[in-house]
Amino acid sequence: MPAHKSSTTFKLSTGASIPAVGLGTWQSSQSEVYDAVLAALESGYRHIDTAYAYLNEEAVGKAIKDSGIPREQIFVTTKLAAVQQLDPTSALNDSLKRLDLDYVDLYLMHWPVALNPNNKSHPLIPILPNGDRDVLHDFDFIDSYKVLQELADQGKTKAIGVSNFSIKNLTRLLEHPSTTIKPVVNQVELHPYLPQNELLEFTKKHEILLEAYSPLGSTNSPLLTDETIVKIAKNHNVSPATILISWAVWRGTVVLPKSVTPSRIESNFLVVDLTSEEGKQLDNIHKEKGIKRLINPKWSKIDVFTEV
C-alpha cells in the first residue's frame, strides 16, 4: 500500500483507545501551537501531547475548541512538571483551566524527580546559587503517584502514566503496595539511535504502552540524513520522517512527532507499510551508529536513566 493516513489505535490497559500518532508540542509557542493543532486536527490527527512545562496549554485548548471536533473524539495528554510534584491536584486543576477542558485523557508524571517550588529563581527550572537544579532529594515519586491515582478516581483524567521512567523506577512503582492503578504508558525518548529494546520488552510484559518522544531526533536531527533511513524513504517515495514514524508504529509504540510547519504536520500523519527486512534494518541502525540519547537534563546528583 502507498503512504496513507495513520488509522492505527492502541488499547490502554484501562480499555480506552489511543491513536498511535499524536502531535508533539514541546517548543511550540502559543501562537504556533494554535495553528499547528488546528492543522493537525484538519489532517486527521486525534491525539495531542502537551505539558504544563511547554507553556502552551491555553492555545492547545483553544484550538481544540475552535476545531469544532467533539471533545470525546480527541485524545489529550498533559503532564505534571517537576516543579509541581508536591501538589498534583492543584497542578491538574490549573492545567484543566488553561486547557478549558473538564478532563484530560492522560495525565503523566513528566519526570521521576521533584524541583523546589519555593525557589522562585525560575518558574519551571529553579536553580541553586551554584547553578545546579534545585532538586528535592527527599522526594519520592511514589507519593505524587498516589495523588495521580486519586485524580483518576475523580475522573479529572481518564488515565495516568509516567514519563522518563527507567525499568528500575517502573519496577519500584509497580511493586509498591500503594500502586492500585498501573501507569498506562511510559513516554520516553525513542528512535533508531535509542531503540529502548529492554524497556519495550519490559513494558509489553506489564501491559504498559511506550510512547516515543523526539521520534525524529528532535531539533537538527542526524536521523533525517542517516543513509539507511534515507534509502528506505526513497524506496517508498516518502520523507525520512515518515519512515521514522512508520517504524515506531510498526514496533507497537505511540509516536509523537512535533511540527509547526503545515506541510510537515500533514506528511507526519502518513505511514507506510515497512517490510520486515526494512523493519530489521531500522532495528539494527544503533548497532553500527551506537546509542545516542538526545534529551538528558542534569538533575543535580540524580541520573534518572541509570539502571543500577
Ligand SMILES: NC(=O)C1=CN([C@@H]2O[C@H](COP(=O)(O)OP(=O)(O)OC[C@H]3O[C@@H](n4cnc5c(N)ncnc54)[C@H](OP(=O)(O)O)[C@@H]3O)[C@@H](O)[C@H]2O)C=CC1
Ligand atoms: N516527556 C518528555 O520528557 C518529552 C516529551 N516530548 C514530546 O515529544 C514531542 C516530539 O519530540 P521533539 O523533541 O519535539 O522532537 P521531534 O523528534 O518530534 O522533532 C521535532 C523537530 O523536527 C522538525 N520536523 C518535524 N517534522 C519534520 C519533517 N517531516 N521533516 C523534517 N523535519 C521535521 C520540527 O521542525 P518544525 O516544527 O519547524 O517543523 C522540529 O524541529 C514533543 O514535542 C513533546 O510533545 C519531547 C521531549 C521530552
Ligand SMILES: O=C1Nc2ccccc2C1=O
Ligand atoms: O518535554 C520535554 N522536553 C525536554 C527537553 C529537554 C529537557 C526537558 C524536556 C522536557 O521535559
